[in-house]
Amino acid sequence: MNVAVAKTGKGRAVSDLFTSAEGRLPGSPAVVAVRREAFETYERLGLPHRRIEEWKYTDLRALVGEVLPLAAAPDAAALKRAADAVKAHAITGARKLVLVDGVFAADLSDVKALASEAGFGTSREALEKDAGLLKTASTDAVIALNAAMATDGVVLSIADGAQLSAPIQIIHIATAASASTFTRSQVKVGNGARATIIETFVAADAKAYQVNDAVIVTIGDNADVAHIRLMDDAPDAVNITSQFVTVGANTKLNFFNMTTGAAVSRLQGFITLAGEGSELLVNGANLLQKTEHGDTTLVVDHAVPNCVSREVFRAVLDDRAHSVFQGRIIVRPDAQKTDGKMMIRALLLSDEAEADNKPELEIFADDVSCGHGATAGALDDSLLFYLKARGLPEKQAQALLIQAFVGEAIEQIADDGLREHVIGIAERWLERRS
Amino acid sequence: MALLEVKDLKVRVEEREILHGLNLTVNEGEIHAIMGPNGSGKSTLSHVIAGKPGYEVTDGQILFRGEDLLEMSPDMRAAKGVFLAFQYPVEIPGVATMNFLRTALNAQRKARGESEYSTPDFLKKVREVSKSLNIPQDMLKRGVNVGFSGGEKKRNEVLQMALFEPSLCILDEMDSGLDIDALRIAADGVNALHSPKRAMVVITHYQRLLNYIVPDIVHVMSKGRVVKSGGKELALELEASGYAQFEDAA
Ligand SMILES: Nc1ncnc2c1ncn2[C@@H]1O[C@H](COP(=O)(O)OP(=O)(O)OP(=O)(O)O)[C@@H](O)[C@H]1O
Ligand SMILES: [Mg+2]
Numbered sequence: 001m002n003v004a005v006a007k008t009g010k011g012r013a014v015s016d017l018f019t020s021a022e023g024r025l026p027g028s029p030a031v032v033a034v035r036r037e038a039f040e041t042y043e044r045l046g047l048p049h050r051r052i053e054e055w056k057y058t059d060l061r062a063l064v065g066e067v068l069p070l071a072a073a074p075d076a077a078a079l080k081r082a083a084d085a086v087k088a089h090a091i092t093g094a095r096k097l098v099l100v101d102g103v104f105a106a107d108l109s110d111v112k113a114l115a116s117e118a119g120f121g122t123s124r125e126a127l128e129k130d131a132g133l134l135k136t137a138s139t140d141a142v143i144a145l146n147a148a149m150a151t152d153g154v155v156l157s158i159a160d161g162a163q164l165s166a167p168i169q170i171i172h173i174a175t176a177a178s179a180s181t182f183t184r185s186q187v188k189v190g191n192g193a194r195a196t197i198i199e200t201f202v203a204a205d206a207k208a209y210q211v212n213d214a215v216i217v218t219i220g221d222n223a224d225v226a227h228i229r230l231m232d233d234a235p236d237a238v239n240i241t242s243q244f245v246t247v248g249a250n251t252k253l254n255f256f257n258m259t260t261g262a263a264v265s266r267l268q269g270f271i272t273l274a275g276e277g278s279e280l281l282v283n284g285a286n287l288l289q290k291t292e293h294g295d296t297t298l299v300v301d302h303a304v305p306n307c308v309s310r311e312v313f314r315a316v317l318d319d320r321a322h323s324v325f326q327g328r329i330i331v332r333p334d335a336q337k338t339d340g341k342m343m344i345r346a347l348l349l350s351d352e353a354e355a356d357n358k359p360e361l362e363i364f365a366d367d368v369s370c371g372h373g374a375t376a377g378a379l380d381d382s383l384l385f386y387l388k389a390r391g392l393p394e395k396q397a398q399a400l401l402i403q404a405f406v407g408e409a410i411e412q413i414a415d416d417g418l419r420e421h422v423i424g425i426a427e428r429w430l431e432r433r434s
Numbered sequence: 435m436a437l438l439e440v441k442d443l444k445v446r447v448e449e450r451e452i453l454h455g456l457n458l459t460v461n462e463g464e465i466h467a468i469m470g471p472n473g474s475g476k477s478t479l480s481h482v483i484a485g486k487p488g489y490e491v492t493d494g495q496i497l498f499r500g501e502d503l504l505e506m507s508p509d510m511r512a513a514k515g516v517f518l519a520f521q522y523p524v525e526i527p528g529v530a531t532m533n534f535l536r537t538a539l540n541a542q543r544k545a546r547g548e549s550e551y552s553t554p555d556f557l558k559k560v561r562e563v564s565k566s567l568n569i570p571q572d573m574l575k576r577g578v579n580v581g582f583s584g585g586e587k588k589r590n591e592v593l594q595m596a597l598f599e600p601s602l603c604i605l606d607e608m609d610s611g612l613d614i615d616a617l618r619i620a621a622d623g624v625n626a627l628h629s630p631k632r633a634m635v636v637i638t639h640y641q642r643l644l645n646y647i648v649p650d651i652v653h654v655m656s657k658g659r660v661v662k663s664g665g666k667e668l669a670l671e672l673e674a675s676g677y678a679q680f681e682d683a684a
Contacts, residue, residue, distance in 0.1 A: 381487065386524045386578075387534075389484050390594065391512035391542035400537065404528025404577075 015043060018148060021070040025151060026124040027131070034131040039148035045141035054140070054268075057324040057356045058295040063264045064238055068210050070149060071101040071179035078175040078204075083108055085173045085204035089232075091421050094169040094198060101174060102151040102181030117164050118195075123153030123184055133186055136216065136244050138270070143242050146182050146214045153185035156197075160190035160220065167196035167226075167418065172213065174206040174237065184214045191220035191248070196415065197227050201261070203234035210238040211262075221248040221275055226256075228413060232425055233261035235290070235432075241267050249275025249304075256413055258406075258422060259286040259294045260429040266295040266324075273300070273307040282311040283409040287429045288321035288353075295324035302335040305365075311342040314409050316402055317353035318433055328360040331368050338368040346376040347405050349398070399430045435500050437462050437633050438483070438602055443494035445475075445482055445658075452478045454658040455494065460602070463630040467644055467669060468637045470655030471677045476637045477521055479655075480606045484518040485511050498602070512538075513545035517600035519591035521607045521637075526578035531590070534578050535560060539597055563596045567623050568616075584611030592623045603627065604635045609643040621646030641673040656680045 018039045025035060047064065048055035074082065082100040086108050090096055097120070098108035104122045114120055126133050133155070134147040154170055174181065189195055201211060211233060219225055233239045239262040247253050259265055273280060286294040300309050315323035329340040346355040359372035379401050387397035406426050413419045438460040445453040452475050460466055468476055482489050483496060485508035496503040503511060526534070540550040551559070564574065567589050579587050588608055595603055605624065609617055624647055628634060636647055644652075644666060652668040653660045654677070661680045662668065 382524050383526050385486050385508065386520070386526065387538070388508040389486070389512055389518060390534075390538040391509050391545065391598070392538055393509045393541065393545075394507070396537065396541060397509075400529050400534065401526070404526065407528045 015039075017067055017069060021149060024070065024073070025149065026127045028128060031127050031131040031134070034134050035148045038134065038144045041139065041144040042141050042148060045144070048141050054297065054326070057326070057358075058264075058266050058293065060142070060264075063293055064210070067145065068178055068180045070151070071176035071181050071209070073103050074100040074105070074175055079105060079107070081175050081204040082173045085202055086171060089171060089200050089202050091167065091169050091198060092417055094167040096169050096171055097154045098171045098173065099152060099154070099183055101176045101179070102183050104152045104154065114168065117158075117162060118168070119157035119159070121155045123150065123155055123186070126155050126186070133184055133216070136214070138242070138244075140242070140268070142212060142240050143214060146184055146212050146242065149180075149182035149212070150184035150214070151182055153183045155186045157188040158190055158193045158195050161192045162190060162195070163193070164195045167198055167415070169198040169200060172199070172201045172211065173204050174202075174209045174211065174233065175204045177207045177209060180210040180212065182212045184216075186216045187218070189217075189219040189223050189225055192222045193220065194224045195226075196418070197225070198418070199229045201231045201233045201239060203237065206237075207234055208236045209234065211240065213239070213241040215241070215243045217243065217245040219245070219247050219251055219253060221250055223248065223251040225252070226254045226414065228418065228422070229255075229257045229267070230422065230425060231257070231259045231261055231265060231267070233265070235261060235263060235292070237262045239265040243267070243269040243271075245269065245271040247271065247273050247275065247278050247280065250277040251275065252279050252281075254281045254412065254414070255283070256409065257284045257296065258409075258425065259288070259296075260425055262292065262294070264293045266297065268297040270299045271301065273302050273309065274304060276304045276306045278307045280307070280309040281412065282309070282313075283412045284311075284313040284325075285406050285409045285426075286315045286323050287406065287426065288315065288323055289318040289429075289433055291320050291322075293322045293324070295326070297324070297326040299328045299330065300340065301330045301332070302338040302340060303332050305334060305336045305338065307335070307338060309340040312409065313342075313344050314406060315346045315355055316349065316406060317346060317355060318349040320350070320352045322354045322356070324356045326358040326360075327372065328362060329370055329372075331361075331363040331365050331370060333364040335365050336367045338365060338370065340368070340370040342372040344372070344374040347402065348376060348378050349402075395433070402430060403427070436460065436497070437499060439495070439497040440479070440483075441495045441497070443479075443482070443496065444492045445478060446490040446492055447478070447488065451492070452658050453482070456659055458653065458660060460633045460635060462601070462633055464651065465628065465634045465636065465647060465649045467649035467652045468635060468655055469639065469652065469669060469672055474655045475658040476655055477606055480518050480604045480637065483604060484508060484516060509541065510545065512598070512600075513542045515601035517595050517598060517603050519588070519595055519603065519605045519608055521610070523579050523587045523591055525580045525582075527580050529578050531574045531576060531578050532560070535574075535594065535597060538594070542598060559597065563593055566626070567593050567596070568619050569593055585613060585616045588612055589616065589620055592620050596623055596627060599627070601632050602635070603632065604637070606637045607639065608636070609638055609640055617643065618646060641669045644669050654680050
């Protein structure tokens with residue numbers, strides 16, 4: 001225990017985090033046991049730091065220091081603020097599932113409309129039954145902490161052959177300042193199903209909060225899924241998200257992630273292509289300014305032959321921002337004819353911005369086509385001059401070129417309305433530039 | 435007051451002096467032609483007037499309606515009414531031409547304290563102008579100049595000129611890369627803009643363009659200076675005898 005106290009550096013015993021929250025954590029006795037074990041794992045490991053290889057560039061001990069106490073369940077005032085935030089961030093036509101400070105808010109969600117097309121429950125309900133939701137194949141400390149502390153989340157199940165008529169938008173809203181939320185959700189997409197799932201992270205006036213989210217996605221065969229994650233948390237917040245994705249055969253998964261918020265963030269994704277003939281498209285855009293730190297760490301595991309993966313990761317870095325991209329492509333011995341490509345492109349708007357890239361190929365099959373590349377550079381002066389010569393002030397000229405750069409990622413979103421929504425978020429990021 | 439006055443302008447690029455004391459005065463309503471051999475500094479002059487970075491003005495002045503142009507940012511110059519149709523327009527992938535045109539036009543209007551164009555008014559204006567220049571609408575949906583042929587890029591420059599309605603139009607080799615029909619259409623576009631309030635400076639190697647856009651004054655540039663000025667017959671003279679006679683004068 002003394003060790004743990006020393007680790008926080010702020011005199012608060014790590015286990016207080018758990019014991020003070022335990023009364024609020026859902027779960028049968030079996031679940032409680034799993035949580036305890038997970039918390040012990042976290043206590044033993046502490047927050048990840050730079051000597052842990054996967055966290056080399058994102059030293060949470062240095063960047064975050066300590067995990068804040070669990071946020072209180074939202075009261076009426078918090079829910080009212082959240083309702084306003086939902087209005088501001090809801091995507092037109094989408095079916096909303098809203099989590100406020102880590103707790104599912106039924107009144108703000110479209111459960112009824114969704115019910116006709118997808119199975120829905122909360123993680124709280126799932127955890128009252130068994131601990132299945134808490135199990136993932138990772139010993140990562142932040143994931144263990146999430147398992148120990150998860151208060152709620154959504155459990156979605158899209159039936160075989162279902163063709164969702166509207167996107168589903170999971171909206172995470174923080175209203176509590178200086179507190180942590182832990183959410184864990186599960187999405188199952190059946191064979192031949194077609195769905196668009198959006199995850200939005202925003203604040204409703206909350207400051208300096210911490211989000212630890214985990215999502216477990218299982219997609220069947222012959223499915224077509226668009227998964228869009230829009231992390232626009234408060235500029236002084238922390239967002240650590242872990243995703244576990246398993247893709248079946250002949251399936252198309254188009255994943256898009258955009259980071260426009262949080263002082264410190266990490267998206268760590270573990271995507272396994274587990275069925276032949278599938279196609280994975282990943283487009284990431286980290287828009288960072290001030291001293292923001294944004295990390296995307298993706299492991300794409302080609303477990304079977306004949307799959308294609310395309311990852312393009314973009315970063316726009318202003319001021320003293322720091323972007324990290326770690327991409328690993330694993331090609332298992334059986335996974336012949338794998339076609340896996342990864343591209344990293346950084347746009348540096350300031351000399352003091354920093355980009356750390358770590359692409360890795362772990363190839364155990366011989367008949368594959370895999371590769372990675374990286375480019376980094378400033379805005380093109382001759383293009384800037386052309387725009388200025390046509391009357392655009394410097395900032396506006398830069399904004400057009402930055403939008404063009406990010407636009408190449410956004411273009412990969414097929415739905416017009418959704419694309420406009422995402423462009424709007426990028427534009428607001430541009431307006432925040434000093 | 436002259437619209438543009440370039441006085442004893444000396445310009446360096448990377449430690450090398452390119453313009454060695456150039457003088458040029460352009461009044462409202464006038465059409466000037468500048469001719470001169472490759473490398474004589476014509477594009478350099480146009481770039482310095484537009485405010486392109488990388489040029490060091492070591493001496494002299496550029497006044498626009500009496501105001502010091504060199505003190506203004508390029509966007510300010512554009513808002514004041516300076517327009518350069520580039521010899522080599524750049525391609526800007528990902529920036530849709532329509533969006534660019536509207537953003538630029540409204541930025542200029544805003545800088546001048548004028549109200550922004552509404553979308554329908556803007557679209558109407560673009561449609562009119564592009565039609566008169568024979569520019570198909572689907573070209574405007576593409577990225578700025580992306581995949582445009584050489585001639586299409588030049589026409590896009592004239593389109594912008596017509597939209598922005600500047601008071602000083604500098605056309606740097608507008609005729610290069612244009613076929614005969616396109617040249618006539620572009621020249622008609624330029625002529626349509628000509629007004630007593632607007633001046634044109636046409637940089638060209640070929641007398642042919644000046645059959646369409648008839649200059650009041652022709653200048654010969656050589657080695658970073660204007661070495662001779664005269665009427666439109668000077669262009670014909672050059673066509674016949676070349677630049678050799680001026681090399682010594684410079
Ligand atoms: N960025 C630069 N760096 C070095 N030299 C330059 C640069 N820009 C122009 N120059 C030089 O300045 C001189 C004048 O060039 P400029 O492009 O102004 O000529 P021009 O009269 O427009 O020629 P052309 O008829 O071929 O278009 C040339 O010798 C050119 O090489
Ligand atoms: Mg030239």
